[in-house]
Amino acid sequence: MHDYAPQALRDVVDDVYRRESRRVLATLIRLLGDFDLAEEALHEAFVAAVEQWRRDGVPANPRAWLVSAGRFKAIDGLRRRSRFDASLLQIAEQLEIDTQSVEEQADASVEDDRLRLIFTCCHPALSADAQVPLTLREVCDLKTEEIARAYLVTPSTIAQRIVRAKAKIRDAKIPYQVPEAAELPSRLASVLRVIYLVFNEGYSASAGDSLTRTDLSAEAIRLGRQLLELLPEAEVMGLLALMLLHESRREARTGEDGQLVLLEHQDRRRWDGAQIDEGRRLIEAALATRRVGPYTLQAAISAVHAVAPDIAGTDWAEIVGLYDMLLGIQPSPVIELNRAVALAMRDGPAAGLEQVDAILARGELQDYHLAHAARADLCRRLSRREDARAAYVRALNLVRQEPERRFLEQRLRELDE
Structure with missing residues (x-):
């Protein structure tokens, strides 16, 4: 008893x-x-x-x-x-x-069961806008409201997508299994995308009081390792390397009070050397295949940061070049924004601001708080205080994560001081 x-x-x-x-x-x-x-x-x-x-x-x-x-x-x-x-x-x-x-x-069979579940949730018979919510809900136990905040839609919309996806799996008798070897490559892209989205939700939570969710990023890395054992393809190596290199910086990303610490101010002695070494080995193996994809290129960018002694000693020219290659195979306004930030570090804030303003003028990132935060920082570095203040306020109106909110508020106070 x-x-x-x-x-x-x-x-x-x-x-x-x-x-x-x-x-x-x-x-x-x-x-x-x-x-x-x-x-x-x-x-x-x-x-x-x-x-x-x-x-x-x-x-x-x-x-x-x-x-x-x-x-x-x-x-x-x-x-x-x-x-x-x-x-x-x-x-x-x-x-x-x-x-x-x-x-x-x-x-x-429990570990195989997790992988079976991911391939089922990412089955091509399901629509792309249903695969990720279903995986986040069933594999990672995110609540419908959390998923909805991450995708800037209503909880009822996410709930409907999940219900329809389950009905499709049941009615179409989608098998609950890992595909045969011949099918794996064609099924891989959606699985990699979903695993990386799970990692991102753990590495930089879309909303809430905490900057990160260790359980989600650890789960994504575990799934990445499992997938690599099943399918040792270059992009699987690239994705696992990318997640490890990001994860290596976790401990340095927040201060003792939970405050966000930017890359330029992080104590690089707190970065995880074992994860960096593993990530770099995976990148080398992926590049050796000569089948370079977007995850491998993103991992290569992270590796440049990982080996730099500090922000000033970072090879920004190489990073801009890698972003150019990445844009060539995966055009994206978010990638353009990241390239603009790297360009500002290579050629000065005015060059970066010109690119950020062009992206915002197209309207694609008007509701993306990091775009306005980047613009605010570049204006601050150019001593354009009023423009910086307006951009910080815009970013604050869009941000959903409490540590990022506190960071932006601190930046605004520093402008006034």
Whole structure:
């Protein structure tokens, strides 16, 4: 008999949920063959855990316990509902037969289950605007409201996309599996895009009090490693290298008070040397294939920063050249903006500001707070205080992340002082 205090038990269950819920869900989807049924089973398994773990203690393998409990709850629920729909009884009986070795499956296949789930969520039969929300919701457990903020749309819009995607998977009988080797290359682009979006949400959260979400970026890196084992292609290496090089700077990106620290002011001694070395090795391997793609080029840009002794000693000419190559294969106003910032470091703030103003004049980044923040910084460096103030105010009106908001407010105060 275990007598957990209510708060202590809640803390234990919350910790298990954070660490294991997405893995448990992925396995339940494989076992039950239905997103909604698996999500309901996951919820009921955690409800059962609160009751039973209070009495019996936390099991040695919480993940396997939860998968087993979820499986039982799903089958039991189908049997109860079979009183109103006789076909459900047959489904319940077949599920019981098909999932009898659930404890062994839960441990042996759980990592494969995560990868299966990603390929299912990124299936080409699903629309591009549904793949990312579905993956962020099912694989990463982001709430609908968080996803909506990241994409500047309403929560109801995101919810509808997710519902339609699940219905498509069910109705089209999209297989819950990693594609065969012959299919993998054509399926890769959407998977890489989604993994990088997951990483970005963890490395620079789209909204909220925290600048980063370590769990999401760590999960994206883990998925990148897993994908590289499955498919050692150049762009998979490039993406993993890019994530590692960004992640290497995590500890230096915030001060003790949680305040944002820009690259130029970061203590480079706090950068993770092991991640930098691994990232550089991956870039070299990717470049050796001579199949250079956008992730490899972005990783190469990050590597230039990683080896520079400080902001003044950075090879900005090389960075501008790499951005030129990147724009040649992946035109994007955000990439243009990043190039403009690098150009300002190479040729001076006036050259960079001319490019930023041209981008904003086209209207493509008018609602992107970093574009206005970049313009404000360049105007500040040119002593155009009123223009800088107006741009900082515009950026403040658009920013959704609290540490970035505080940083912009500090910049405004410094202008006045």
